[in-house]
Amino acid sequence: MLKKSLLKIRFGITVIKETRPIFLDEDVQAYFPDTQSVNQALRVLIALVPEKNSSIERKYI
Numbered sequence: 585m586l587k588k589s590l591l592k593i594r595f596g597i598t599v600i601k602e603t604r605p606i607f608l609d610e611d612v613q614a615y616f617p618d619t620q621s622v623n624q625a626l627r628v629l630i631a632l633v634p635e636k637n638s639s640i641e642r643k644y645i
Contacts, residue, residue, distance in 0.1 A: 608616065616622045 606622075608622070616625065
């Protein structure tokens, strides 16, 4: 089941963000203590993939 959370951003606009739990195997969990570390590692991997769509922003790295 998807969890939905509301985010209020500038100018009073409300954005509904759907969050989905991701389950890591125990051996992988040992390397990622929190959500931020998982996201950072994935962003590094994404940066290594040749760009296929120029509309994708790589603003996180």
